[in-house]
Amino acid sequence: xxxxxxxxxxxxxxxxxxxxxxxxxxxxxxxxxxxxxxxxxxxxxxxxxxxxxxxxxxxxxxxxxxxxxxxxxxxxxxxxxxxxxxxxxxxxxxxxxxxxxxxxxxxxxxxxxxxxxxxxxxxxxxxxxxxxxxxxxxxxxxxxxxxxxxxxxxxxxxxxxxxxxxxxxxxxxxxxxxxxxxxxxxxxxxxxxxxxxxxxxxxxxxxxxxxxxxxxxxxxxxxxxxxxxxxxxxxxxxxxxxxxxxxxxxxxxxxxxxxxxxxxxxxxxxxxxxxxxxxxxxxxxxxxxxxxxxxxxxxxxxxxxxxxxxxxxxxxxxxxxxxxxxxxxxxxxxxxxxxxxxxxxxxxxxxxxxxxxxxxxxxxxxxxxxxxxxxxxxxxxxxxxxxxxxxxxxxxxxxxxxxxxxxxxxxx
Numbered sequence: 001x002x003x004x005x006x007x008x009x010x011x012x013x014x015x016x017x018x019x020x021x022x023x024x025x026x027x028x029x030x031x032x033x034x035x036x037x038x039x040x041x042x043x044x045x046x047x048x049x050x051x052x053x054x055x056x057x058x059x060x061x062x063x064x065x066x067x068x069x070x071x072x073x074x075x076x077x078x079x080x081x082x083x084x085x086x087x088x089x090x091x092x093x094x095x096x097x098x099x100x101x102x103x104x105x106x107x108x109x110x111x112x113x114x115x116x117x118x119x120x121x122x123x124x125x126x127x128x129x130x131x132x133x134x135x136x137x138x139x140x141x142x143x144x145x146x147x148x149x150x151x152x153x154x155x156x157x158x159x160x161x162x163x164x165x166x167x168x169x170x171x172x173x174x175x176x177x178x179x180x181x182x183x184x185x186x187x188x189x190x191x192x193x194x195x196x197x198x199x200x201x202x203x204x205x206x207x208x209x210x211x212x213x214x215x216x217x218x219x220x221x222x223x224x225x226x227x228x229x230x231x232x233x234x235x236x237x238x239x240x241x242x243x244x245x246x247x248x249x250x251x252x253x254x255x256x257x258x259x260x261x262x263x264x265x266x267x268x269x270x271x272x273x274x275x276x277x278x279x280x281x282x283x284x285x286x287x288x289x290x291x292x293x294x295x296x297x298x299x300x301x302x303x304x305x306x307x308x309x310x311x312x313x314x315x316x317x318x319x320x321x322x323x324x325x326x327x328x329x330x331x332x333x334x335x336x337x338x339x340x341x342x343x344x345x346x347x348x349x350x351x352x353x354x355x356x357x358x359x360x361x362x363x364x365x366x367x368x369x370x371x372x373x374x375x376x377x378x379x380x381x382x383x384x385x386x387x388x389x390x391x392x393x394x395x396x397x398x399x400x401x402x403x404x405x406x407x408x409x410x411x412x
Contacts, residue, residue: 018333032152035104037141038102041103049074090310095306099132100138101129124316126317127294128312129310139252143162146280158283160261161283163264164278165270166245168269170241173238175214276297293316296311336386338362338389338390339365339378339391341368343395354366387404389402
């Protein structure tokens with residue numbers, strides 16, 4: 001029984017020591033980018049009422065939520081997604097605000113995945129929401145922030161893929177498809193299932209150019225120039241406007257000097273039902289899934305009493321850290337400045353020294369020397385733990401600085 005209590009449930013994990021320090025350091029760097037863009041921090045509850053994340057607002061099915069009841073028999077869930085929670089907050093606390101609201105967060109989400117999916121059930125996400133701006137400039141700002149955030153985290157090789165859900169919706173409206181057929185087609189396109197798309201489309205009556213567009217959807221990705229080639233085939237206004245919006249976003253990213261990190265994919269669709277326009281994901285090698293997910297959700301806040309447009313994204317920190325580890329990207333953390341090692345007789349002086357160093361802003365650890373360990377052993381250990389300096393306080397009241405060298409080199 002005692003041994004079993006040392007293990008975590010399936011889908012969650014402990015993060016400690018250097019790994020935890022690196023994760024926090026990366027989160028701090030990314031938060032710094034958000035603050036530079038003028039975003040304000042917000043925290044939402046870990047659990048909310050179930051209805052906040054119903055099928056029209058949420059990103060997962062009811063079956064994939066962790067549900068429980070309070071003493072009044074209300075159904076509560078651990079939040080599977082941050083955006084609906086922030087939409088609720090905006091509807092409550094910013095109902096009279098008529099200027100854009102910029103919010104950023106660092107939270108955990110919980111999804112009750114099945115074990116065979118091999119995904120964590122609890123992940124850390126950090127991201128932003130821009131409420132009240134429906135312009136292409138807001139879309140461009142989101143993607144620029146994604147790129148700046150991944151760069152400051154330490155990634156060098158990554159790609160942001162950008163799509164537009166209105167392109168697909170315009171085609172299905174023109175074809176007169178019902179909701180069930182749209183859902184089936186959506187899944188086939190997301191999975192790049194060319195044969196499945198062909199079977200479904202071939203069985204329906206529609207104009208030849210429209211049928212050709214559906215068949216091309218799974219392969220409509222690449223540079224914006226590749227996307228522009230199909231404009232002449234588009235006849236409905238909604239799909240044409242979607243391409244024009246991507247052209248505006250591309251122009252903005254060129255002004256930021258970040259367009260090289262972006263590609264386009266008109267076959268990109270999302271399980272997030274609340275997305276209404278531009279959507280995007282960021283990928284890098286070292287993880288089999290996206291590390292950033294975002295998009296525009298202009299209708300979501302209406303459900304919380306504030307009819308304003310919005311756009312945002314979330315960085316999945318756990319996937320980002322996995323990718324950085326596999327790419328062997330070093331993350332510099334706040335090293336401890338000083339270890340003050342003392343014998344019992346030198347305790348009083350060591351405590352005074354430690355206090356003075358901390359007042360100077362230096363991270364200082366006090367440690368009483370064990371008679372079972374030599375000074376050389378402590379010196380080696382301090383170097384391995386990343387201390388910048390070891391101060392030895394013996395019982396005479398004197399102190400001595402001992403030079404530390406990186407592990408693997410001779411100690412001083």
